[in-house]
Amino acid sequence: MKTEIAGILEKHEGDRGGLISILEDVQARYSYLPAEALKFVADGTGRSLVDIYGVATFYKSFSLKPRGKHLCSVCVGTACHVRGAPVIAGEFERQLDASVGATTEDNEFTLETVNCLGACALGPIVVVDGHYFSNVNSSQVKRIIKKTHVGLDEAEIKADRRLYLHTVSCSRCNHSLMDPDHKIDGSPSVRVTASFERKHGWLRLSSLYGSFAVESEYPIRSDEIVDFFCPHCHTDLKGASACPLCNAPMVAMLVRAGGIVQICSRRGCKGHMLDLDGAGV
Amino acid sequence: MERLTSIEDFKAMQDRLVSERDYSKPSIVIPAGTCGQASGANDLIRVTKRELLDRGLTDKIRLRITGCHGFCEAEPSVLIQPTGTFYPNVKIEQMVRIVEAVRDNQVLDDLLFVDPATGKAVEKQSDIPFFKTQVRTILARSENIDPIRIFNFIRNGGYSALAEVLGKGEPSQVVEEIKRSGLRGRGGAGFPTGAKWELLANQQNGHGKFLVCNADEGDPGAYMDRSVLEGNPHSIIEGMLIGGYATGANEGVIYVRNEYPLAIKHLLIALRQSRGFGLLGDDILGTGFSFDIKLVRGAGAFVCGEETALMRSIEGKMGEPRQRPPFPIEKGVDGKPTAINNVETWANIPLIIADGAEKFAKIGTNGNTGTKIFSLVGKIKNTGLVEVPMGITIEKVVTDIGGGASGKAKIKAVQTGGPSGGCIPAERFDLPIDYDSLAEAGSIMGSGGMIVMDETTCMVDVAKYFMSFLKDESCGKCFTCRKGIQRMHEIVEDISEGQGTLEQIDLLEELALSVKDTTMCGLGQTASNPVLSTLQYFRQEYVEHIENQRCPAGVCKALITYSINENCTGCTLCAKTCSEGAISGDKKQRHVIDSESCTRCGACVTVCKFDAVEVA
Numbered sequence: 038m039k040t041e042i043a044g045i046l047e048k049h050e051g052d053r054g055g056l057i058s059i060l061e062d063v064q065a066r067y068s069y070l071p072a073e074a075l076k077f078v079a080d081g082t083g084r085s086l087v088d089i090y091g092v093a094t095f096y097k098s099f100s101l102k103p104r105g106k107h108l109c110s111v112c113v114g115t116a117c118h119v120r121g122a123p124v125i126a127g128e129f130e131r132q133l134d135a136s137v138g139a140t141t142e143d144n145e146f147t148l149e150t151v152n153c154l155g156a157c158a159l160g161p162i163v164v165v166d167g168h169y170f171s172n173v174n175s176s177q178v179k180r181i182i183k184k185t186h187v188g189l190d191e192a193e194i195k196a197d198r199r200l201y202l203h204t205v206s207c208s209r210c211n212h213s214l215m216d217p218d219h220k221i222d223g224s225p226s227v228r229v230t231a232s233f234e235r236k237h238g239w240l241r242l243s244s245l246y247g248s249f250a251v252e253s254e255y256p257i258r259s260d261e262i263v264d265f266f267c268p269h270c271h272t273d274l275k276g277a278s279a280c281p282l283c284n285a286p287m288v289a290m291l292v293r294a295g296g297i298v299q300i301c302s303r304r305g306c307k308g309h310m311l312d313l314d315g316a317g318v
Numbered sequence: 319m320e321r322l323t324s325i326e327d328f329k330a331m332q333d334r335l336v337s338e339r340d341y342s343k344p345s346i347v348i349p350a351g352t353c354g355q356a357s358g359a360n361d362l363i364r365v366t367k368r369e370l371l372d373r374g375l376t377d378k379i380r381l382r383i384t385g386c387h388g389f390c391e392a393e394p395s396v397l398i399q400p401t402g403t404f405y406p407n408v409k410i411e412q413m414v415r416i417v418e419a420v421r422d423n424q425v426l427d428d429l430l431f432v433d434p435a436t437g438k439a440v441e442k443q444s445d446i447p448f449f450k451t452q453v454r455t456i457l458a459r460s461e462n463i464d465p466i467r468i469f470n471f472i473r474n475g476g477y478s479a480l481a482e483v484l485g486k487g488e489p490s491q492v493v494e495e496i497k498r499s500g501l502r503g504r505g506g507a508g509f510p511t512g513a514k515w516e517l518l519a520n521q522q523n524g525h526g527k528f529l530v531c532n533a534d535e536g537d538p539g540a541y542m543d544r545s546v547l548e549g550n551p552h553s554i555i556e557g558m559l560i561g562g563y564a565t566g567a568n569e570g571v572i573y574v575r576n577e578y579p580l581a582i583k584h585l586l587i588a589l590r591q592s593r594g595f596g597l598l599g600d601d602i603l604g605t606g607f608s609f610d611i612k613l614v615r616g617a618g619a620f621v622c623g624e625e626t627a628l629m630r631s632i633e634g635k636m637g638e639p640r641q642r643p644p645f646p647i648e649k650g651v652d653g654k655p656t657a658i659n660n661v662e663t664w665a666n667i668p669l670i671i672a673d674g675a676e677k678f679a680k681i682g683t684n685g686n687t688g689t690k691i692f693s694l695v696g697k698i699k700n701t702g703l704v705e706v707p708m709g710i711t712i713e714k715v716v717t718d719i720g721g722g723a724s725g726k727a728k729i730k731a732v733q734t735g736g737p738s739g740g741c742i743p744a745e746r747f748d749l750p751i752d753y754d755s756l757a758e759a760g761s762i763m764g765s766g767g768m769i770v771m772d773e774t775t776c777m778v779d780v781a782k783y784f785m786s787f788l789k790d791e792s793c794g795k796c797f798t799c800r801k802g803i804q805r806m807h808e809i810v811e812d813i814s815e816g817q818g819t820l821e822q823i824d825l826l827e828e829l830a831l832s833v834k835d836t837t838m839c840g841l842g843q844t845a846s847n848p849v850l851s852t853l854q855y856f857r858q859e860y861v862e863h864i865e866n867q868r869c870p871a872g873v874c875k876a877l878i879t880y881s882i883n884e885n886c887t888g889c890t891l892c893a894k895t896c897s898e899g900a901i902s903g904d905k906k907q908r909h910v911i912d913s914e915s916c917t918r919c920g921a922c923v924t925v926c927k928f929d930a931v932e933v934a
Contacts, residue, residue, distance in 0.1 A: 096618050119696050153541075169356035201372070
């Protein structure tokens with residue numbers, strides 16, 4: 038833990054309002070603020086532990102207790118309140134058998150209320166792991182919990198009408214990158230050469246827009262930034278933009294039907310952009 | 319990314335961007351702010367992309383993903399430009415038809431917005447009653463801008479105001495221009511922005527000066543700042559740059575609440591892009607002027623919207639307010655002179671510079687110039703963000719733009735100003751909306767939340783809600799705020815449970831006045847407003863709870879019972895829904911609620927299709 042905290046502190050060196058951002062990063066890493074971590078933060082920043090504890094307990098979004106795998110926030114802003122948010126919060130308490138602010142016994146869910154998420158027209162609003170549910174009524178609560186257990190990001194490859202195939206080619210030599218012999222998600226995959234840590238090998242991506250399935254010759258650690266090359270002309274596929282989510286370089290490919298698709302070169306990041314008129318930034 | 323090194327460079331790029339664009343080509347505009355995404359805009363975007371690719375239309379039709387346009391009730395919506403055709407509440411299947419219609423230059427009559435007053439379909443967005451009465455100088459800009467693409471912003475006149483003031487090289491003229499516009503702080507207090515800037519400009523620049531954008535929009539029910547940050551982040555950056563140039567500040571902070579992840583994402587992208595183009599940072603456009611902006615995320619504390627607490631939070635400390643003076647303008651962040659303005663104030667700055675102070679001052683009334691964005695929510699038909707000239711009456715906003723009550727119950731009040739504001743009864747809806755009139759009526763303008771309440775909203779419950787909110791959010795520094803709000807909450811809670819006495823109303827009033835007089839910061843000084851204004855206008859409701867043990871609105875759980883009337887068809891839906899098993903009855907027979915085991919959760923009312931569940 039000590040080295041990880043040191044890494045976070047280093048990232049925020051010279052940062053304005055450092056402490057709050059540091060604690061936010063610590064919480065993002067451990068899902069709460071472990072006592073030991075606060076001690077490391079105190080040591081590293083030279084501030085007293087009391088100071089750190091004060092900040093950690095003053096702000097609502099920090100938790101000193103471990104939190105569940107899923108964070109479920111029920112908005113209780115005024116607009117949601119007049120539309121029946123207290124009933125929704127009560128129903129979550131009943132269904133999860135945990136009161137507001139608590140975590141379920143199986144450590145799956147933490148239930149919270151928040152003061153206004155600013156989507157007042159759609160109230161009552163519930164946010165689970167960043168997914169918004171609008172106009173929630175008490176009979177939907179059970180379904181939301183069930184959906185979360187299954188996984189909110191899961192897309193059913195066969196049934197989901199929002200997924201579609203796109204054919205891509207190298208932005209330099211215009212050679213197709215499609216590999217019909219190696220299928221991912223039941224469709225031809227996109228093949229590129231990936232290079233990281235002095236290893237070179239193939240990397241295949243799903244060609245379904247909306248699927249994030251990837252296979253590679255060598256296992257790639259999560260968070261690793263990978264260089265992508267065209268397997269035909271060996272050009273670096275790096276595009277002009279940075280990933281909107283994590284700031285890593287984006288990889289650009291031409292879409293057969295028109296436009297440019299850019300994906301983040303960081304393993305595990307879902308940042309992507311599809312520009313139909315190729316306008317870029 | 320090419321770094322621009324002179325004002326001429328910038329203008330050349332802007333001209334190139336404008337000339338490159340073929341404005342006759344149709345665009346499909348899909349708003350995808352937080353509300354849009356929550357109601358399914360992302361799916362529409364996907365389908366549109368698929369259709370454009372499949373049909374080879376990518377060079378014939380443009381797709382633009384923007385922030386929120388304001389008509390939240392109609393989300394997910396689609397706007398077609400340049401025709402202005404507006405499709406509300408679009409479903410995935412319908413999106414395919416819309417793409418075809420745009421290709422063929424047609425309008426789909428069956429998908430258009432239907433005016434509930436006339437029953438007729440309205441094609442153009444500008445003809446819809448919700449949009450017609452508004453003056454959308456800020457919100458309309460978001461329609462033309464993809465917030466994560468700086469080219470889009472620059473093509474639409476973005477950063478021209480900055481280039482203009484940098485080109486003139488007269489900072490004091492900028493301050494004069496803002497003073498002449500009459501712009502007052504949009505965060506709620508209404509301090510003249512130009513005067514604030516002048517004070518900052520006159521401060522000694524020993525260790526640097528500071529600008530802050532207060533985007534800690536904590537008032538529940540207010541979300542106009544979120545919408546501007548998500549939909550047009552560059553306008554805030556441009557506003558702050560102009561402010562920095564005018565006042566001699568070189569550092570800025572945008573303090574955003576953590577509950578707005580999309581706003582944070584768009585701001586970070588915008589900051590990175592403008593820095594990359596040399597529009598932010600050192601030696602901006604080669605003029606020698608340097609200004610940098612950092613983003614600081616809040617961590618969920620309402621009191622941090624108060625300026626002195628906000629500054630402490632920026633410094634990485636507990637967000638406790640402190641005594642003023644010294645005012646931030648003398649001693650602010652890190653002890654440096656600091657000017658703090660709200661998001662909407664900053665968004666107005668480039669408009670004033672670009673269009674001139676006179677044009678801005680023409681909108682609104684004397685002493686209250688320009689437009690103000692309100693979030694019209696609650697029991698109203700057209701929920702959404704409305705931008706209106708200052709001085710418009712509440713009646714116009716609620717009836718003409720909002721379309722009146724959402725349900726059958728009559729509207730009885732609007733609540734403005736969030737937890738620091740008050741309730742204004744329907745009899746006073748002729749009141750013009752400006753800083754002074756609202757304060758006189760016992761409420762405040764606040765940041766712009768406008769929550770409509772009808773006869774099914776209990777005013778005692780509203781007061782209880784705000785006291786409970788403020789009780790949790792009081793930082794605890796002042797005794798009267800910490801304990802006073804807690805006591806007020808207890809009294810209101812007693813009354814809502816039928817345990818109150820008439821003497822308690824007097825006590826409540828006295829307590830409210832003492833809290834108002836004896837606390838230090840804005841939170842405490844205004845905390846009594848919800849209680850005082852409901853007592854002023856709706857005292858009878860309090861009395862009813864006490865004397866007759868009745869909640870006229872049917873909200874306070876301890877004083878109501880649920881029953882099923884003869885409308886019941888015996889469909890059994892309510893019995894299946896009730897998690898307490900309090901409803902019994904045979905199929906096709908009228909059901910009965912056991913009031914002993916009923917928790918008054920209201921689930922049966924929501925599911926009943928026959929209006930058979932009664933609250934009394």
